Amino acid sequence: MNPYIKLHTGYDIDIFERYKADVVHILPKRYIDDNDVYRIEYYLRAYEMQPEEQENVAVLKALLATHQAKVDRWMKLGDTITEEIHFITNGKDGREISEAELLELRKEWLMYEETAPNGLFKLSVQISGKGEYALTYVNISLPGGAGSIYAASGEKLPMKVYWKDDHNVIIETKEEYKSHSMYKQVRSYDQLVKIEYRFV
Structure with a gap:
């Protein structure tokens, strides 16, 4: 490149x-x-x-x-x-x-979705691609923006995501997954959300 x-x-x-x-x-x-x-x-x-x-x-x-x-x-x-x-x-x-x-x-690409306690912010686990090109990723939606915060190679990989509170997210995943992105925090306007990773 x-x-x-x-x-x-x-x-x-x-x-x-x-x-x-x-x-x-x-x-x-x-x-x-x-x-x-x-x-x-x-x-x-x-x-x-x-x-x-x-x-x-x-x-x-x-x-x-x-x-x-x-x-x-x-x-x-x-x-x-x-x-x-x-x-x-x-x-x-x-x-x-x-x-x-x-x-x-x-329903074809959305595995799981959870709304924050404030009823506004959202987390979702989604999939894209097939076979060796498959990805499982976590998407976050905040006022003014949405995007992927964690992605790993593989289709429908077991992982758990949830809100600790309105500004803290927990992602339970596996260390052996080949990750492509792993954000520790995201901001949209004045809203800051921190992401904690737990390997299980």
Whole structure:
């Protein structure tokens, strides 16, 4: 990924790997939320010209396009919307689904979800990919943003996540899991949440 580093150190280091990790949970959903947009934009800036990433690039560009179409539609309708409609894509094709259909779709990749004592913050354990490309990851949702805080290789890995209180999260996992990200704290606006890992 970085020719200079590879040439002078012998190591092939991907300095943008975090951007890739931030979008792995978006690809299997086939739709995006407002909070996903900036993650996709960072990823595209880093990987848009990489030949091995072209399939994911095409899917993410289609997701952005359908999301923008949804935003444009809301702008035209103003306050007249009575039912929320979601856009999902399959490759370069997209279609609209209702909230009920989205809930059914979520069952395919959502393993577990828990709400904080304040009733606002959320944790979820989700899956993406298959076989050697499978990931199990923990997602956190706070006012103003959502994203992955822990991810490990493997499909439907046993792990437990829960709120200690509104600003402290416990993740029970296994040390032998190959982790790709392991955040110790996250902040959104003035809300700081700390993450404690317990290996069981």
